[in-house]
Each structure stands twice: as structure tokens, then as C-alpha cells.
């Protein structure tokens with residue numbers, strides 16, 4: 386950080402004290418405390434302040450895309466361009482766990498989402514772009530903290546159309562034990578409204594890629610339709626599923642995901658007045674967000690902003706646009722933010738994304754950072 390941006394001592398004391406209070410307020414269950422007041426009275430200060438509490442967990446990551454924290458305390462990070470999975474230990478040291486076979490990075494494609502399924506065999510799931518498609522694969526994860534390794538890779542779902550952009554790529558297991566996959570339209574916008582295409586969709590499948598009996602359409606992996614490039618999914622404490630989505634020119638979206646619903650792309654971007662389509666709960670202009678990773682902690686959602694270079698803290702309220710609100714933190718402080726996750730001891734972890742070819746890398750980028758959620 387340059388001297389120019391370094392706060393004066395008196396400002397620093399204020400800075401260190403404020404973020405915990407701000408974040409505690411934002412994560413408080415008490416909705417009577419109105420975060421909008423903080424936003425109005427001291428937005429710049431709060432954002433600058435929050436940066437002072439951000440600490441590096443690991444640096445020197447190369448185009449990291451997703452992270453998943455293991456029970457051992459280690460975090461696995463996917464590196465988009467070289468297809469490697471990196472272990473970040475609790476002490477911040479890094480080592481290569483292995484490489485996902487077949488990754489071909491082009492544009493926004495490469496090694497993208499990660500998920501872990503514990504069991505007799507612990508499986509590491511990955512979403513990758515290959516020479517021919519986007520696909521979901523899984524590899525046995527063996528070893529323990531400091532010695533993790535990957536076994537023989539197998540396919541879970543192949544044949545998703547790929548493109549230089551709109552590759553989607555977030556994967557996660559829901560509370561129902563099913564695997565959810567966000568698939569972009571791969572630059573074929575009409576695919577999003579085609580129920581026969583798996584592109585422009587959120588998919589729901591069994592851990593081996595089968596169609597669950599209770600999917601919205603019998604025999605189909607399609608869970609929801611009409612998505613452009615969704616890259617974040619999360620479930621809140623009430624069991625509601627949320628997804629973030631990149632807009633085209635105007636509106637990025639946070640959507641409440643319900644089975645069988647159609648989220649409008651490409652007929653509608655942002656809110657529409659068409660009863661065939663489900664409106665987003667929160668929208669942003671594309672320069673404010675360009676949203677990717679999403680996590681639910683307590684009664685808040687945390688959303689990583691790439692182009693927006695900020696962290697969005699969202700109170701989803703009762704799940705409609707009139708009761709939801711969003712507050713920006715860390716604007717410009719870390720550059721592009723790709724993913725968010727719950728960290729140890731009441732912290733939030735962020736994965737920056739300044740080495741992906743669209744960012745402006747700073748010394749130490751890319752980094753895995755941590756900040757306190759509450760005092």
C-alpha cells in the first residue's frame with residue numbers, strides 16, 4: 386500500500402475501531418439498527434476502515450477462482466489458468482495438491498468451482514473447461530492437512546457448452562445433499578430459455594450426476610432456467626437458496642432460487658413486468674458488482690464483486706425486493722474479489738482476482754484474506 390493511502394495516526398485509531406462495529410452491526414440479528422445510516426453518514430470511512438482490519442492469509446495465488454475450507458483447517462483453492470488445486474494451511478503456507486486433468490484455460494474458462502463431499506471416500510468436485518466442453522468431475526481427496534493428494538479423476542457430468550466467456554462454474558452441495566451447478570449461457574443466449582439445453586441454467590443432480598426423482602421436470606437436471614452467467618450460490622439459515630448472476634449491460638442480480646422458476650434471460654435483464662419470469666431480489670449496475678462468489682453467514686449474505694471491486698453485504702429480508710437491502714464494503718481496497726467463504730473464529734474470507742487478466746495486480750496478488758465479522 387502506498388504512503389499516499391496510509392491513514393494518519395488519529396485516523397487509523399478510528400479506522401481500527403470502526404470496522405468491527407460496522408460489521409457487527411451488519412451481522413446483527415436486530416434489524417431495527419439501520420445499516421443505511423452507516424452508509425449515508427460514513428460510507429467512505431467505513432470502507433476505508435474495513436480495509437484496515439483485513440489481513441492476508443496467503444499471497445501469490447495465480448488466478449484463483451474458488452475456495453473450500455476443510456474440517457482440518459486447510460483451505461483448497463482452484464487456480465483457473467493452470468488447473469491446479471492449492472492447499473492453504475492454517476498458517477498461510479501453500480502447496481500444490483494436484484492438477485485437475487484436461488483443463489484448458491481460455492477467456493473465462495479453466496478450472497473454476499470446487500466442492501467437497503465427505504464420506505467413506507472424501508471427494509473433491511471440480512468444474513472445469515476442457516478442449517471440448519465444460520464439465521463436472523470428481524477426484525478422491527486423500528491425506529490430511531499438509532499432505533492432501535488427489536486420486537483418479539472421474540466424470541460426473543460432461544457436454545456442457547463452453548465459450549470464451551459466460552462459463553458459469555460455481556458448484557455446491559445443498560442442504561438436501563444434492564449437487565447444484567451454475568452453468569452460463571456460453572454466449573448462446575437462446576440456450577437459457579431452451580429447456581433441452583443445460584446451458585444458462587442452474588442444475589441439480591445426485592453426487593454421481595444422476596437426475597434426482599424430485600427435480601422440477603422428470604428426467605431433467607434443469608432446476609431453474611433463464612440464467613446468463615450465474616457464478617454464486619448459497620443457502621441461508623431458513624433453507625432459502627440464493628444465486629448471483631452477471632448482467633449484460635445494465636443489471637447484475639441476486640435471485641431467490643425456487644425449483645422450476647424461469648429467471649428471464651435473455652428476455653428480461655433485471656426486473657421485468659412479465660409474469661413468466663421471476664424478478665431478482667436485488668439488482669446492481671454492472672460496474673457496482675459483476676458478482677461472483679456468494680456465502681450465507683448468520684442472517685446476511687456476502688457477495689464478491691469483481692468489476693465492482695467491493696464486498697456486498699446483503700440483508701435479504703423476507704426475500705422480496707422491497708425488504709432486501711445491500712451495503713458495500715472495501716470498495717477498491719482489494720481490487721477484484723472472486724469468492725467469499727466463512728473463515729475460522731467469526732471471520733469472513735475473501736479471494737481476490739487481480740491476476741486473471743482483467744485486473745491490476747498489486748504486490749502479493751492474488752491473495753486469500755480474512756476480516757472479522759463481529760467484535
Ligand SMILES: [Ca+2]
Pocket residue numbers: 611638648649650653654655663665
Ligand atoms: Ca434475471
